[in-house]
Amino acid sequence: MSNPAFSQFSTLALKVVGVILILSSLLDYIILLIPFDPMNPDWQISFTSQIVDRGIIPMVGISFLILGYWLESAIGNSPAGKISFTDLRFWSFLLAAILGLLFLLLVPVHLSNLGRASAQVMQQIEQSASQAEDQITGQLDQVTQLLGDNARIQELDAAIASGQVQGEQLEQLQTIRQQIEELRGNPEAIEEQANQARTQLQDQRREAENQARLTAFKSGFRIGISSFLLSMGYLVIGGMGFRSLAGGGRR
Template identity: 50%
Template sequence: MILSSLLDYLILIIPSPGVSPLQNEWQLNLTTQLVDRGVIPMVGIAFLVTGSWISNNSGGSLPERKSSITDLRFWAFLLSSLLGLLFLLLVPLHFNNVRIQSNQAIEQITQQAQQAETQLETQVQQIDTLLEDPQQLERLDQAIESGQAQGEQLQRLQALREQLQALKTDPEAIAQRTEQAQTQIRSRRQELEQRARTEALKRGIRIGLSSLLLAIGYSIIGWMGLRNLSS
């Protein structure tokens, strides 16, 4: 169980072709998989130590004292200490990667919101241009009445003419609709940003706390085991 887990860890830390180990997403996935499988070596070490204890105490005579190099328990406790150090180092690494990923997601959301507001401003300017230029309205009427536009295109032109006529009779409606659209964009932006922060916090706490608990468990097993062997 211990050897298979170590082999599994070795396979995990080797990135796929074309994937850089410096990529934030790869490090996050690696940390998650290592932590999710972190308890398996601990179970193997527990079985090894328990089996060794039963073997040493099954006979009536005192067990012979073995050299540390030849004692499997020494290597198991040493491995436990190293794994404790590994999972301890993964805690700040994971939180930093989660922070970077969260910032990238928020930056992308901000850019999308800015693009939406820019498109909205462009549309408002186009509508203002149409309303201020009677010739544009006449061309729109001619395009509809000429019969050249058919199907969905005709429906869009008719809907545009109705909207322009409504806005022409109520100029304040443009400002109201623009304000409503901007409010929706900003509300959506805040919602997505809050969701990104919440997901990052959940992921950071789950993996970070699990990694810290594994570090504590492995360190205690390794430290107490090595101390008992040396006494």
Template identity: 40%
Template sequence: MKITTTFTSLALKLVGVIILVSALIDYLFLAIPLQLSNRNWQIDFTNTIVDRGVVPLLAVSLLVLGWWITDNTPNSAPPSKAVRLPVFIISSLLGLLFLLLVPIHLSNISNVSAQFIQEIDQRASAQEEEIQGFIEQLDAIARNPEQIQSEIEQRNQVINSGGNIQGRQLNPEELQAITSQRDQLQELLTLSQSPSDLETRLEETRTRLQTELRDLQRQEKQRAQTQALRQTLRTGINSFMLSVGYIVLGWLGIKNSMYGSPRKPSS
């Protein structure tokens, strides 16, 4: 079978139409149900359509190539504005959509990132209070040596029995945890005999826990800011480039369709 220019043009236009219609239907279903008040939904929707944004652009390019072959084929029918103009209008509208998505996406990412950082700060404040409560609890326990001694003896009984509690045998990890608790209680009992040493140790513990918490808080903020910057640059730049491509094709196509010179008849 000989592949003619007419067949090639038809194939390009057919594939272009199928891809374009399929992409537009895909965009329509991605937008359902609309949740315009939900910033996370807006971010996910923007990321998805920008990732798929090159598909309609490819479809428009195939249609333009098919029309170009038709226009340069002798004795072909004159171009129909009723077919070409809607495609270029759709391309222009898609270009406007992707252009508007750039500032909208930047704003959404900024707001969600700020909200996430605020949640990190709130969790850190709550954990700071938990640390303070833990230190106060240790201080209260340390002021009651009899209770500490009782706790130590209970754990010693479990350890000396080989990890047997009321007929249940502890696994090695559980036994190790009880041994560690016994050692900590023993250290606390020793410190309770010297109030100044106890105060110093509690202050060291508070400082260490607060430092670890602040380091973790700083790392979480850095990850959140890095992720926000990555999404901003990736989606924002891609959306802007897509808008340029669609607008150029759309407006040049509209201009050519509306004001282009009529085809000269073949000799």
């Protein structure tokens, strides 16, 4: 190196940046654990997604740290001999191996949690659709009963003819009376409207189910692939790092 002072500064800067990235990411992971609720699948899905999205940061920090030691070795400032347990390289490689196993484990765990969460969403959609179907049936029964209830129709006619109801209330009663006559003249219209409501409900249900499946697939694919790639990267770094340490720490 033509400038030893600059080279020494570069090695120190790389090490410091690497350590800061590693420690800040680990602190971030700890904060993400709060509130700690590991038995809740929704919490597991959220935690997994967030740490996978941040999973590259420790890898960058470890790379900076290793590069700093490599540069130090290249300029001849690193001590000879095997690396001890107090060396940052040992702990960085150990962290890489642990993170590799963690991200590998998260792949099936995340997919399993997504499957259960998707099943719950489907069940909620089914319940909502059933409730809406019951409401349609109930409204149809009420209209049918009203059309056949001559006593209530006579009460409605009497209220309109009495002159005691004025303004908007009178207009509403007249509109209801007109609708009753129209429905009496065309009873099939009631069933047609009910069928249209059922068809619209089924379309909304299918759309909600398709959206839920798509969301689960996108999350599973993105997080699953990212977590698997991160695990491979960390395991390679950890494995090669420990082999280099076993060989004396020099390349």
